Amino acid sequence: MTDTAKRTSRPPRVLVTKIGLDGHDRGSRIVAAYLRDAGMEVIYTAPWQKIEAVVKLAVEEDVDVIGVSSLATDHLLLPDLMAALGAAGLGHVRVVAGGIIPDGDEAELLRAGVNRVFHPGSPREDIVATVSHLAAQARATCANG
Amino acid sequence: MSEQPVQLPLPGFESARAEWRQDYDGRIDRDGSLRNRSGIEIKPLYTCEDWAEERYMEDLGFPGQLPMTRGIYPSMHRGRTWTQRQLVGFGTPEDYNQRLKTILAAGGTAGSLIPCNSVYRGYDCDEVELPLLGTCGAVVNTVDDMDLCYRDIGIGELSTAVNDPLPFTLLALLLAVAKRRDVSWSRITGTSNQSDYISHFVANHMFFRIALPGSRRVLVDHVAFCQEHLPGWNPISVVGQHMQQGGATPAEAMALTLCTAIQYAEDCRTRGMDPDVFLPRFTFFFDISISFFEEIAKLRAGRRLWQRIVRERFGAKNPKAWRFKFHAQTSGVDLTRQQPLNNIARVAVQAVAGIFGGLQSLHTDAYDEVLSVPTEEAARIAIATQNILREEAHLTDVIDPLAGSYYLETLTNQMEQEIEATIARIDAAGGMFAAVEAGLPQDMIGKSARVFQEKVDSGQETIVGVNKYREAEEPTTAPRPLERPDQSAMEAHLARFRAFKAERSQAAVTAALDTLARAANAAPGTPGQNVYEKVVEAATAGATHGEICACLRRELGFGQPLVMP
């Protein structure tokens, strides 16, 4: 087995977190369980994380994907998170967001580098497939970069 | 030419039932086993075998009488309709003032104040990122802000529900405004809507939180203060809505709410207060999901259990203490982003369940619940829905109109048992406070949320437009303009906030906060050291919301929301 092949066999590592002031956690708890049950290693945090803390955590845990759940407009801080990740050399880490994110804001988040936005009612399979695909992408980018 | 009428002898019960069973089984090909959200098996038919008239007095009685199943007042909605309480809050205090006036004009009969998320988290507007200010509620930090919220509105005439978590700074600011306007505190009526710190630890992880033991103490101080100074104020609203919205089943939500109420009542009694005096001021707040009969049964069973609990556990003799007064809100979790206009139908069904469940006050969700905070049009439709149900559909004409239904009465009894089983579990864990410290209700709710989601994911529970009857392309509504607080208005508000702080008497504020800190460190119940009294004094002296919260967070410790998936 080559080194790269082995690397892909390691379960994806995903951070599921919430930034800003929002405390809705029904969705983030469910999504964390989805990902665990799909064989991923999920680092789960309490709500209210500071951007600085998310970046530090992403570095230390060497995550492939960061999933931010936002239902009370805290997604407005996501562009700041994207910038902070870039500055910390985590450009390869993929970021997805989920929750209440109005259409108008979605376009802006995608422009800021967020890879995908999930809305209420998103099917489980879509979430799992997207995150695992993005994790593989993150690893490939990281290995080449 | 007329036919001869066919005369048949009445069949016997047994043989008719057997015949029906056979016909039924012949037509139903799948295993007909169904369960409601609380896990109770639902049969296809209920008869007098399940519930019979002999149980009338034991199970039902008359409205306003024990066991309270049929309602807590003799006249119920026929005498006094429910309060239409729409929650509003957005942007600056001026924005709130505008919205409130619109709601009152549209037929709303009471005001609710929803503060900004920054307020919930215990911060002033200068402590958080500007884009987050006022997006979900009004930014209210100072006595001046509160004055603006109620400009041209008589605070002595309006019943106000304030979404005001511990340490109740918003009520304190309101009382400071009353002083300023020379309105007697005895005319201030309403409810501390978010006094239930336990529900915040369990399922609402946003509201400002002092560590559990400190919260426990401040709540009791608050009740004592209100008892002394605010005869028209309900200091405690026990919130089952958070737990159910967080994922608890209807039965679990009712059980956990009752356990929480028991805890608060015990804490007040331990402080030496009289249950016959404080219990009549307890109010409740429930979620109404679209599981129609289950919700009606839940509310009726809750009413019956509460009167028993207060009599058996607290020896309450005052009939007012037996009344299970509650506000209810239609469930937002049942609403969908897909085909959003469908939500108008859902909300109507939920509201009917709540009305038949005997609520005292109702909030109907706007159909755009899943898109953002409601637009004005959506909020208007939500109120119209209530008006239609009341005045066009005549739902208020008859008290507890579904009573005596074999199904509903059976279900009410079964829900009651289910609720009691969970209460017993919490009792065994040492009561609600201890159970929450150990994380028991948090885990229960997470598990139930997953079980429900599992049913949605597998298609076992249908959600129209989401897992069935989907439309090809999404979104189905035109992208709508986003309502966001006007940034320049928010900046002006910030400037005004800074000016307020610069102009007030700093010495008076410092002294008031010192007094507050001392009270927080005194033993609970020490005469003259009521923490809430000091909060009100600090607010009156010009201390801001954030300063008061910071002081208590420092003195009483901060409680992290440590809930796992």
Next chain:
Amino acid sequence: MTDRSAAAAGADAGGKLLERLLDGEPAALAKAITVIENAGARAAQVLAGIQSRLGHALVVGVTGPPGAGKSTLVSALVGELRRRGKSLGILAVDPSSPLSGGAILGDRIRMAEHACDPEVFVRSLASRGHVGGLSSAAARVVDLMDAAGKDVVIVETVGAGQSDVEVAQLADVTVVVCAPGLGDEIQAIKAGILEIADVLVVNKADLPNAERTVAQLEGMLSLRDPGTATVPVIATTATEGHGVAELSDAVEGRAETLGGSARAGKRLERIRQDIADSAAELLRRQLNDSDDDGLRALCRSVQRGELDPEGAARRYLADYMGNKA
């Protein structure tokens, strides 16, 4: 890419990674841990590169039943050690789900206080099916943290029989945490804990019966041989920080009594253990992949009841491994 150029690229990246790791750069430490977790050639290279830099860190193992308050206590301990000027590495091991292989790694949720402290590096590890509960990579990760210059490395693991012993092998000082009301559990773990614990903690001292639990444990300790090292029993309330300074003293004191040479001896012991583990793993793989006639014959003998599996294993080792070696 040919095999050779891939290896060269790996070596190059490995070299730089090593340098940055030894400089204590968090991102490099994080990547190196990933490399180790994945095993493979690059891992061997990194491991070889750090050997000469090991032995600085004091390694503290924290074990005990789920819910005893280990993570909360680690967070409090970290706070205290930070006040004493130490830098820290924390390795938190949680079980993987046996069904999906996934895991929720939630220990650091209790360590929020240090979420922004650059001197505190936390890594969560899933046990990934390793029997003892300690991830098989744990010992190597500890070494990496040591090499990255951490003064103290704390390993938190769910105490489940075997992993108690494993953590004790790994750590210079082993702290066993229990909580009052877990009376039965004390009975259950009693057999193992007295041998491995250097410090016993009764956490949740704010709850009723804490004193009784302390007394119980002290009673059990008093029955041991008079010659064995004394094991302090410390009552803590992790949520409020009570007893944590005392715990830090006990841990640091224990490290001092141990002294450098004892710790070095322990490390040698660990290396031997590592070699044994690796040898067993290599052998297992070889046997599983082999379609050797002799091995097949042995299988049939076991099937016919002529040999038991252990006897067959012995014969295999003697006949084949011996010849091949």
